[in-house]
Amino acid sequence: xxxxxxSDLDRTLIYSTAALGLEMPDAEAPRLLCVxxxxxxxxxxxxxxxxxxxxxxxxxxxxxxxxxxxxxQYRRIRLPGxxxxxxxxANGGQLLVNGEPDADWHQRVRSxxxxxxxxxxxxxxxxxxxxxxxxxxxxxxxxxxFAYLVVERELLPEGYVKELAQWADPRGWTVSLQxxxxxxxxxPLTKSAAVAEIKSRIGADEVLAAGDSLLDTDLLLAADRxxxxxxxxxxxxxxxxxxxxxxxxxxxxxxxxxIRALGERSSVTWARARSQIIRAVxxxxx
Numbered sequence: 001x002x003x004x005x006x007s008d009l010d011r012t013l014i015y016s017t018a019a020l021g022l023e024m025p026d027a028e029a030p031r032l033l034c035v036x037x038x039x040x041x042x043x044x045x046x047x048x049x050x051x052x053x054x055x056x057x058x059x060x061x062x063x064x065x066x067x068x069x070x071x072x073q074y075r076r077i078r079l080p081g082x083x084x085x086x087x088x089x090a091n092g093g094q095l096l097v098n099g100e101p102d103a104d105w106h107q108r109v110r111s112x113x114x115x116x117x118x119x120x121x122x123x124x125x126x127x128x129x130x131x132x133x134x135x136x137x138x139x140x141x142x143x144x145x146f147a148y149l150v151v152e153r154e155l156l157p158e159g160y161v162k163e164l165a166q167w168a169d170p171r172g173w174t175v176s177l178q179x180x181x182x183x184x185x186x187x188p189l190t191k192s193a194a195v196a197e198i199k200s201r202i203g204a205d206e207v208l209a210a211g212d213s214l215l216d217t218d219l220l221l222a223a224d225r226x227x228x229x230x231x232x233x234x235x236x237x238x239x240x241x242x243x244x245x246x247x248x249x250x251x252x253x254x255x256x257x258x259i260r261a262l263g264e265r266s267s268v269t270w271a272r273a274r275s276q277i278i279r280a281v282x283x284x285x286x
Contacts, residue, residue: 003061003266004204006088006195006219008211009077010067011179011232013054013255014044019179021231021251030252036077044077050256053263055081061266062202064088066191068183068215070142071101091185091215092194093145105197109189113145117172117186123147126167127184130160137180146185153180176214176233185215192222206269210258220244227261229254 011019014035022029033051036044046054057063058081066088067074074089074096087096095105124147127139135155141147161182165175168184176183191211199207209216209223212232217239220226225243228234231250240246247257 002202002204003206003208003269004064004195004199004202005057005061005208005262005266006064006066006191006198006223007209007258007262008067008191008213008216008219009065009069009074010044012210012212012216012229013050013259014046014077014079015252015255016044016179019251020045021253023251030256032252033080035079038076045252046259047252047256050252050259051080053256053259054079057259057263057266058082058084060263060269061208062086062198062204064195064198066195066209066211066219067091068142068178068185070094071096075099086198088191088194088198090143090145091183091189092191093143093189095194095197105194109145109193112188113186116188120144120147122171123168123173123184127164130164132157145189146183148184149182150180151182156182174214178213178215178233183215191216191219195219195222208262208265210262225265227258229258 007013030047030049032045033048034042034045063084064086065074065084068091069089071089071094074087083099085098089096093106093109095102124141127147127149131139131149135152136149137152138150161175161177168175172187174185174187195207207223208225209219210227211219212229212234214233220228221241226241227245227247229250230246230248231254245261247254247261249257
């Protein structure tokens with residue numbers, strides 16, 4: 001029995017300095033491990049305890065990093081343990097196998113977007129027309145699949161994201177605010193579709209998932225068991241599901257708690273499968 005663990009990265013497993021949430025006294029703060037460097041500076045972290053737990057999780061499951069990041073952005077991350085065989089980038093638009101994009105999968109995604117959504121160019125034009133230079137820092141396109149804005153969160157008008165979502169919805173797009181980024185993503189571009197592809201390829205019996213944002217809801221709903229932190233978009237709206245566990249912790253402590261929970265569930269399933277194999281072998285000898 002094999003277990004597939006698909007987890008979002010940013011603000012779920014790894015955290016920038018601004019997202020660490022170290023609200024305890026300095027002397028009680030956990031030791032941190034840097035797992036990403038950008039332009040010569042440390043960028044993302046997890047706790048040292050989480051690093052050890054993640055290495056064990058990789059041993060007892062097929063661990064699949066599942067992110068909205070582009071392939072280039074994902075490659076900056078160095079997680080503990082062996083490099084994952086599979087990774088999902090661009091919110092499901094890119095499926096990496098042994099570190100390289102699967103061209104067939106990418107073409108299937110492109111065909112689905114062309115058939116069911118307004119063109120990326122139309123969405124980009126709307127973003128450019130409605131974004132105010134007073135709070136807009138950057139406008140970006142990811143893998144020619146979706147667009148996002150980097151904004152000054154404190155200056156962002158309260159109704160902008162809601163209005164953008166209302167405009168995007170009938171055009172087959174969804175909108176999500178994560179930290180300083182506003183994402184506009186085609187609805188067929190989902191993490192869960194890429195996870196289903198990997199599940200089919202490896203014949204996984206159980207899927208575990210974790211995530212913190214609206215773009216993770218399809219991933220969490222498709223899993224057999226799921227976890228989310230006590231912070232993030234989903235926490236803000238109180239999102240839940242029957243098979244979802246909400247960890248009490250927030251910030252980088254939530255990442256550690258989620259990895260521990262995923263590891264405990266994976267270990268139980270792995271041990272059960274091992275026992276079944278041993279019993280089957282024993283019966284065969286008899």
